[in-house]
Structures are given as structure tokens and as C-alpha cells.
Amino acid sequence: xxxxxxxxxxxxxxxxxxxxxxxxxxxxxxxxxxxxxxxxxxxxxxxxxxxxxxxxxxxxxxxxxxxxxxxxxxxxxxxxxxxxxxxxxxxxxxxxxxxxxxxxxxxxxxxxxxxxxxxxxxxxxxxxxxxxxxxxxxxxxxxxxxxxxxxxxxxxxxxxxxxxxxxxxxxxxxxxxxxxxxxxxxxxxxxxxxxxxxxxxxxxxxxxxxxxxxxxxxxxxxxxxxxxxxxxxxxxxxxxxxxxxxxxxxxxxxxxxxxxxxxxxxxxxxxxxxxxxxxxxxxxxxxxxxxxxxxxxxxxxxxxxxxxxxxxxxxxxxxxxxxxxxxxxxxxxxxxxxxxxxxxxxxxxxxxxxxxxxxxxxxxxxxxxxxxxxxxxxxxxxxxxxxxxxxxxxxxxxxxxxxxxxxxxxxxx
Amino acid sequence: xxxxxxxxxxxxxxxxxxxxxxxxxxxxxxxxxxxxxxxxxxxxxxxxxxxxxxxxxxxxxxxxxxxxxxxxxxxxxxxxxxxxxxxxxxxxxxxxxxxxxxxxxxxxxxxxxxxxxxxxxxxxxxxxxxxxxxxxxxxxxxxxxxxxxxxxxxxxxxxx
Numbered sequence: 001x002x003x004x005x006x007x008x009x010x011x012x013x014x015x016x017x018x019x020x021x022x023x024x025x026x027x028x029x030x031x032x033x034x035x036x037x038x039x040x041x042x043x044x045x046x047x048x049x050x051x052x053x054x055x056x057x058x059x060x061x062x063x064x065x066x067x068x069x070x071x072x073x074x075x076x077x078x079x080x081x082x083x084x085x086x087x088x089x090x091x092x093x094x095x096x097x098x099x100x101x102x103x104x105x106x107x108x109x110x111x112x113x114x115x116x117x118x119x120x121x122x123x124x125x126x127x128x129x130x131x132x133x134x135x136x137x138x139x140x141x142x143x144x145x146x147x148x149x150x151x152x153x154x155x156x157x158x159x160x161x162x163x164x165x166x167x168x169x170x171x172x173x174x175x176x177x178x179x180x181x182x183x184x185x186x187x188x189x190x191x192x193x194x195x196x197x198x199x200x201x202x203x204x205x206x207x208x209x210x211x212x213x214x215x216x217x218x219x220x221x222x223x224x225x226x227x228x229x230x231x232x233x234x235x236x237x238x239x240x241x242x243x244x245x246x247x248x249x250x251x252x253x254x255x256x257x258x259x260x261x262x263x264x265x266x267x268x269x270x271x272x273x274x275x276x277x278x279x280x281x282x283x284x285x286x287x288x289x290x291x292x293x294x295x296x297x298x299x300x301x302x303x304x305x306x307x308x309x310x311x312x313x314x315x316x317x318x319x320x321x322x323x324x325x326x327x328x329x330x331x332x333x334x335x336x337x338x339x340x341x342x343x344x345x346x347x348x349x350x351x352x353x354x355x356x357x358x359x360x361x362x363x364x365x366x367x368x369x370x371x372x373x374x375x376x377x378x379x380x381x382x383x384x385x386x387x388x389x390x391x392x393x394x395x396x397x398x399x400x401x402x403x404x405x406x407x408x409x410x411x412x413x
Numbered sequence: 414x415x416x417x418x419x420x421x422x423x424x425x426x427x428x429x430x431x432x433x434x435x436x437x438x439x440x441x442x443x444x445x446x447x448x449x450x451x452x453x454x455x456x457x458x459x460x461x462x463x464x465x466x467x468x469x470x471x472x473x474x475x476x477x478x479x480x481x482x483x484x485x486x487x488x489x490x491x492x493x494x495x496x497x498x499x500x501x502x503x504x505x506x507x508x509x510x511x512x513x514x515x516x517x518x519x520x521x522x523x524x525x526x527x528x529x530x531x532x533x534x535x536x537x538x539x540x541x542x543x544x545x546x547x548x549x550x551x552x553x554x555x556x557x558x559x560x561x562x563x564x565x566x567x568x569x570x571x572x573x
Contacts, residue, residue: 096461191462191469194564219490270489274478322564327469342468343475350565351457351472357492359568 008032009374011413016401017385018377021369023413024200030318037297037410038064038315041164043150043157043171045299045312046070046080048326050154050187051097056114059097061324062314063158068147069093069103070156073114080149080158081116086142103144116144152176153183155310157299171295172238174389178245178293181284182303186331190341193325193349199362201298201315204323205403207358208311209294211235211246211394212382215258215265217361220353222258222265224278226305227290230254234391241387241402242296246394250289250305251282279340280305294399296406304354306337307344319366325349380404423507426517426544429551434500437572442487445572446480450545454555455480457573460538461563471560471569483572493570495528498535510543514554517542521558523573525566536560536573 008028012018023029038044047059047070058071060083067083069092083092085105092103092112102119104111109122118139126132147158150167157167168176197204207213214227221227233248258266272278282289283306293301300311309327316322325348329341347354369376383396387405390396407413429448436444449455455474462469474480487493501522508516518541525535543555558573 189467191467192459192563193469193471194459194461195568196564196566198567217492219492220486223490267489270485272478273481273485274476276475277479277482342470342473345469346473346479349469349471350567351569353486353490356486356568356570360493363567 007413009413011408012377014377015385016387016404016408017381018379019202019206019400019404020374020377021372022374022376023407024203024366024369025318027318029411030315032411033315034064034066036412037407038066039160040410041159041161042297042410043159043164043167043295044297045295045310046149046156046158048154048187048189048310048328049078049151049156050328051189051326052078052156054099056099056101057097058093058100060093060095061312063147063160064315066160067091068158069144070149070158071100071114078149078151078156079115080147080156082145082147084145085110086118086144087121092144110142112144116146118142118144153179154187155179155183170239172243174236175238175243175245175293175295178236178291179301181286182291182301182308187308187328188331188333190327190329190338190345192327193323195323195325195350195359196316197313197321197323197359197362198319199321199366200318201313201321202403202407203362203365204313204321204358205294205298206400207362208292208300209244209246209399209403210397211399212397213361214246214292214394216263217265217357218354219265219267219357220347222263223267223270224272225253226250226278226347226354228253228258229394230257232287232392233290233394235389235394235396235399237387237389237398237402239296240405241399242406243294244399244402245291245293246399247288247291248394249287251287277343277346278305280344281337281340283337294403296403302348304347305344306340307348308341309348419507422509422515422546423505425546425551426507426515427505429544429553430502430505430519433553434502438498438500440497442484442571445484446477449477449480449553449556451477453477453480453553454557455553455572456556457558457560457569459563460559460561463559471565472572480572487570491570493568496571497526498571498573499524499526502540513546515544515546517544521573533566535566536562536569538562538573 044063052072055074061068069083070080073079087110090107111119124133149158215222231248232252236245291303298313312324314322380397380400387402457471505519523536526532538560541557545554
């Protein structure tokens with residue numbers, strides 16, 4: 001299935017203000033995405049350099065459906081390769097991470113170095129002159145499938161595409177600048193969350209870049225004035241909409257506009273018995289207190305007050321995806337700040353006061369669109385029809401239109 | 414410690430465990446924080462993080478107030494599909510610290526049932542408890558829930 005075949009569907013004439021429901025559930029579309037997006041000219045977040053500090057340190061992850069190993073080589077460089085023995089296709093590494101001198105397959109013992117080069121196969125020359133590989137068997141033809149890896153500010157990304165532009169160009173100037181802001185000093189991983197979402201991967205990626213829902217669905221945000229549209233903030237778009245960031249500045253809150261509107265998200269009679277949950281520190285000089293950055297296709301970099309986390313979404317079929325959260329601080333955090341991050345971590349993850357709601361909302365959409373016909377589409381006209389950065393107002397769906405613009409160009413739809 | 418004393422202690426702690434699981438399973442979550450001391454620790458952490466010494470928890474309450482706030486979150490703030498739990502607990506062991514405090518360990522299974530009838534084995538793991546005994550009876554000073562699976566299906570909103 002390649003782009004030049006007849007498209008699997010006709011995109012609505014209204015363009016990126018519409019997304020046909022069919023793209024959320026169709027197995028053929030899903031298979032096409034694997035080829036044209038995840039094996040296409042995109043950079044996929046793989047891990048943090050901090051997770052693979054020493055030669056031989058590795059992590060396992062996925063690019064789309066494909067299992068991947070990321071490893072620090074003996075020269076200190078970063079290598080990425082498909083986690084699949086070239087012989088019979090078995091996984092080489094089953095753990096989330098660890099340290100190896102070489103990758104040796106359990107099945108028949110084929111061994112690869114940290115660059116994925118096949119070092120040897122047991123009984124290559126047979127036993128006593130009998131059996132073994134043919135004389136023309138060439139080890140060099142059976143290395144692990146290579147993945148281009150590049151690191152930016154300690155974040156490791158990979159691509160299958162030789163045509164993908166360099167990582168920093170792919171990110172674009174504003175996304176790169178925001179990553180420089182967050183990853184400005186060494187980070188330390190404080191733990192992981194893993195969350196299964198029973199919805200198409202794109203529904204979560206839309207959600208993560210949607211400033212319209214954030215203060216309506218997420219009652220905790222609006223009620224405790226952590227994030228409202230009546231704060232200074234904005235939406236930054238990069239790479240023609242492929243990537244985006246929504247941000248707000250907590251100290252600029254203007255009262256009003258929510259109260260008395262009947263918006264479910266402002267509960268005037270709810271308080272916290274222990275407000276120490278919300279003890280926080282301004283650790284960035286730009287005043288931004290909530291920033292959710294979405295790098296196409298499936299990476300999210302979030303700052304919600306003092307919680308810092310990377311989220312990587314791995315699609316697992318049309319109706320399922322697994323969200324991997326890597327929660328981090330800085331190596332030089334003082335004990336108070338470290339405790340604040342951990343206490344505030346109650347806001348995020350699968351049990352987070354803010355993010356609980358996102359766990360189920362995509363599933364409600366997935367179930368809601370079941371049985372929809374070819375003509376049914378989601379509508380995204382908030383803020384007009386454009387894909388552009390805005391400052392001041394976040395009452396917009398521009399970042400979603402940007403996502404669909406990137407999606408359509410890669411899928412040929 | 415005498416055999417009689419040991420049996421009495423075990424009964425008190427089993428009674429605390431029973432009150433705990435019934436409060437949650439019967440949706441009397443408002444009664445749940447009262448099983449803890451005012452300054453307490455209630456934490457759900459995955460085995461993945463726990464074994465690596467990584468501090469991130471799925472849920473972490475550092476006071477009874479924070480536990481009450483979790484109940485408020487569930488009742489008033491968060492969006493989730495109606496669901497209930499059924500706990501099974503077993504394998505209680507006691508390791509007394511002094512006359513008033515005991516370290517306990519037990520296994521738990523939680524079956525989650527959704528409104529449409531879908532039942533799943535939602536979580537399995539161990540409770541690592543510090544229980545304090547005084548004139549008012551037994552209370553949790555600390556309950557660390559170590560969940561065997563690193564993965565949570567959809568969301569976790571009711572405490573384990």
C-alpha cells in the first residue's frame with residue numbers, strides 16, 4: 001500500500017476543519033499509517049540520553065508497531081535498530097532496558113554488536129565438516145535493520161526514512177527553542193507510568209494539542225485556577241502545523257468568564273482539605289506555568305507547574321494505544337523541589353487529577369463513532385479555518401488542523 | 414509476645430483490612446481516610462518503579478486531607494465511567510515493631526466491573542503497611558500498594 005494507489009477515502013471538501021471518523025477505526029488506514037507515517041519521513045521520540053548513560057546501556061521501545069532498541073555504543077554514540085533477530089525474527093531484548101556488551105538471540109545464538117552488526121552465528125561451519133551455512137553465507141548481509149537516530153538536548157529520536165530532514169530542522173525553530181528551555185540542564189528520571197487507552201492513537205494526539213478542551217473537560221484546572229483561557233497564553237505552531245504547543249501563564253489570571261456560564265469545570269464550592277498538593281515554585285523565567293508541546297507524530301513534552309514529563313504514544317491497532325510517561329526532574333533539584341514534583345505528580349498520569357479525564361474521553365469518542373458512515377466527520381472550526389500561531393487567545397483548534405494537515409500530506413489523503 | 418497476644422493482634426489487623434476493603438468495595442469512600450492516622454502515607458506505586466527505587470507513584474497522599482481530596486476528586490471533579498471494585502486479600506504476615514506498631518504485608522487482587530458488565534482483573538500486588546494500635550483500635554500509618562503490573566487500563570480513580 002503506497003501513496004500512489006487510490007486513496008482509501010475521499011477527504012471532505014472542508015479540508016482540515018474536518019477529520020473523517022473512518023480514519024479512527026479502519027484497519028487498512030491503520031496499516032497505511034504504519035508505512036507512510038511511522039516508516040515515513042518523521043522523527044519518533046525514542047528515549048532520553050539520561051536513560052542510556054554508559055556504553056552498552058539500552059532501552060527498548062516502539063516506532064509504530066515495530067519493536068526498537070536504542071543503545072549507547074562503545075564510542076559514546078547512540079545507535080537505534082529494530083529489535084528483531086535477522087535469522088528468524090525473534091525479539092533480541094525483552095526487558096524495558098539494561099546493559100549489554102552485545103545482543104545475542106536466545107533462539108539460535110546469533111550475536112550482534114552495539115551497532116547491530118552481525119558478529120557470528122553458531123555452527124556457521126557445521127560440525128566435523130558437515131552441515132553449517134553455505135560457503136557464500138555473508139554475515140554482512142544480515143545485520144540488524146538500522147534506524148537513523150539523532151539526539152537533541154538529550155532527547156533521542158529515530159526515523160526509518162533516509163529522506164527525513166535533520167532532526168533540528170524537523171522540529172522547527174519554536175519547538176527546538178522550547179525543548180532547549182526545558183532540557184537546559186541534566187535531567188533525572190523519577191519514574192514511569194504506562195496507560196492503555198482504548199482509542200485510536202490520533203484521538204489522543206488531538207487531545208494533547210487541544211487548548212479548547214483543556215479548561216472545560218479538566219475541572220481540576222479551572223476550579224483551582226491552574227489553567228484557564230482567561231490567563232495570558234497562546235498556541236505556537238511549527239513545521240506548518242505538524243507540531244504545536246499550548247501554554248499559559250498562571251500569574252496573569254483574570255477573574256470572570258467562567259463563573260455563571262454553567263461550564264461544568266468551575267466548581268465554586270469545592271476546596272482542597274490539604275492544599276499542600278498545589279505548593280509550587282516558578283522555575284522558568286518566562287512565567288509559563290503550563291506548557292504542553294506535541295511533536296508529530298506521537299511525542300508530548302509537558303510541563304504542568306513543576307511536573308515535567310515526556311509522553312510517548314504507541315499505537316497498538318486501530319482501537320488501542322499505550323501511553324508511556326517518563327516523569328523527570330533535574331539532577332540538581334533541591335529536596336523541596338523534588339518533593340513538590342512528586343506531590344504534584346498527583347495531577348498527571350493514569351490517576352492524575354487533570355489527566356484522568358483524558359484516559360476515558362478518547363474511548364468515549366471511539367465508542368461514539370462506531371457505525372458511522374463515510375460521510376461522518378469531526379468538526380474543528382474553533383478559531384476559524386487557519387493553521388497559525390496565536391497569542392492571547394487559546395479558544396482555537398488550530399493545532400488540531402495542523403495535525404491533520406501533516407497527516408494528510410504523509411498519507412496522500 | 415504471647416501466643417494469645419499475637420492472635421488478638423492478628424484479629425485487630427484483619428478487622429482493619431476488612432473495614433478497608435468494604436469501605437472501598439461498597440462505595441463508602443468517605444469512610445476510607447478515617448482508617449488512617451492524621452499524618453499518614455497512602456501510595457500506589459508500580460513494581461517497575463518500586464524495584465528500581467524510582468519515587469514516582471500513581472497516587473500519593475501524604476496526609477488524611479489528601480486522601481479526602483481524592484474522594485472529592487472522584488465524587489465531584491473527575492470524569493470517568495461508572496465502575497466498582499471487588500477486593501480479595503490474603504497472605505497476611507505481621508512483623509511487630511514495638512507494642513503499638515506493626516509492619517504488615519498482604520496480597521491483594523482487585524476485580525473492576527464497569528457499568529456495561531465488563532469485568533477485568535484490574536490490579537494485583539502487595540500491601541506493605543505500617544499499622545498503629547491504640548485505645549481507639551488499629552489504624553494505618555502507612556499503606557504502600559505495590560502493583561505488579563506497570564500498566565493501568567484506561568485510568569485509576571478509585572483507590573486500590
